[in-house]
Amino acid sequence: MTHAAARAHPNIALVKYWGKRDEAAMLPAAGSMSMTLDAFATTTSVHLDASAESDSFVLNGAEDTGGAFARTSRFLDLVRTLAGDDRRARVVSHNEAPTAAGLASSASGFAALALAASAAYGLDLDERALSRLARRGSGSATRSVIPGYAVWHAGDDDASSYAERIEAPDLRLVIVTVDAGPKAVSSREAMRLTAETSPFYPAWVSSTEESLAEMTAACRAGDVTRIGEITESHALRMHAVIASSLPPVRYLAPRSIAVFDAALALREAGVTAWATADAGPNVCLLTTPAEAETVAAAVSGHGAVRIVGPGPGAALLPEDPFAGRTRAGDALP
Numbered sequence: 001m002t003h004a005a006a007r008a009h010p011n012i013a014l015v016k017y018w019g020k021r022d023e024a025a026m027l028p029a030a031g032s033m034s035m036t037l038d039a040f041a042t043t044t045s046v047h048l049d050a051s052a053e054s055d056s057f058v059l060n061g062a063e064d065t066g067g068a069f070a071r072t073s074r075f076l077d078l079v080r081t082l083a084g085d086d087r088r089a090r091v092v093s094h095n096e097a098p099t100a101a102g103l104a105s106s107a108s109g110f111a112a113l114a115l116a117a118s119a120a121y122g123l124d125l126d127e128r129a130l131s132r133l134a135r136r137g138s139g140s141a142t143r144s145v146i147p148g149y150a151v152w153h154a155g156d157d158d159a160s161s162y163a164e165r166i167e168a169p170d171l172r173l174v175i176v177t178v179d180a181g182p183k184a185v186s187s188r189e190a191m192r193l194t195a196e197t198s199p200f201y202p203a204w205v206s207s208t209e210e211s212l213a214e215m216t217a218a219c220r221a222g223d224v225t226r227i228g229e230i231t232e233s234h235a236l237r238m239h240a241v242i243a244s245s246l247p248p249v250r251y252l253a254p255r256s257i258a259v260f261d262a263a264l265a266l267r268e269a270g271v272t273a274w275a276t277a278d279a280g281p282n283v284c285l286l287t288t289p290a291e292a293e294t295v296a297a298a299v300s301g302h303g304a305v306r307i308v309g310p311g312p313g314a315a316l317l318p319e320d321p322f323a324g325r326t327r328a329g330d331a332l333p
Contacts, residue, residue: 004119005045005321008111008314010097011036011143012173012284014231014276015212016238017152019195019205026135027161029195030208031154033215034143035173038311040097042108045322046120052088059093075110075137076117082133083121091117092322106187110137111144111314119316130314131162147313151216154209168219169227170310172292174273174285178255178303187279190242190249197246204241208234224288228274231286232263235276242279251280255302259283262299271295 155161
């Protein structure tokens with residue numbers, strides 16, 4: 001096969017990933033747990049070109065020659081090494097979510113790229129191996145390979161650090177996009193800064209492992225309230241440890257805090273709602289399917305609102321949606 005296309009969805013971590021113990025292998029300092037969404041997909045195609053001298057990358061209709069291209073090409077180098085194939089590739093990708101806005105576009109992006117590239121280069125990977133490969137592009141991408149709910153095991157090495165499915169109650173996330181613009185400090189940069197400078201970082205790592213154990217137990221028990229409590233508490237802990245770095249990094253905006261306050265008000269009114277936010281200003285409210293519309297209406301004044309549920313894992317597409325449109329300006333699925 002000389003080309004392949006795949007689609008993957010972002011995930012929102014309910015127990016957060018923040019910090020690596022091995023930058024090169026992208027091994028996390030602690031495990032994490034997430035919901036893969038049924039919205040905001042990334043679609044990616046990979047075309048191998050034996051005559052090309054270098055890779056190329058079109059993202060959201062524009063030729064990228066900067067940092068996103070460099071990360072993509074480095075990832076393709078890894079795939080080429082695994083496949084024993086040195087052909088360069090033309091990659092075309094489209095994010096339905098805002099890019100670099102804290103809505104996990106890198107997770108869906110590298111999960112889709114991992115699947116499309118491995119297929120194009122002739123690698124036959126099972127779910128665990130694909131999860132490990134995606135991890136090398138973006139840590140959280142390891143979870144976007146998995147449908148529904150996933151636990152990412154920190155592991156001891158490359159072979160033991162992967163995501164796998166976990167059973168959990170059927171829940172919804174009400175995503176409140178308070179700012180769709182790119183964040184000033186990337187997750188990768190802020191993660192490194194936190195690990196190097198925050199005096200609270202060791203406690204963050206140890207408490208995350210405790211939170212993950214509590215979360216998996218709550219999921220097995222179907223305890224929605226406990227799942228919500230852990231979700232909100234862990235998100236606030238993550239943002240606190242990020243803010244304790246030097247220099248401090250603050251992702252949550254005043255409008256973000258207002259959504260957290262709205263979640264508290266909803267709970268006090270007897271409505272299931274727990275807030276969480278990844279490394280960005282946008283907030284998600286965890287709730288039940290029956291209460292999702294009520295929650296969405298209550299926070300609609302804080303930003304664009306969308307209700308999402310557990311979604312599919314990464315999947316190959318039967319046809320390339322970018323066929324005949326692989327140049328800049330044409331990349332629409």
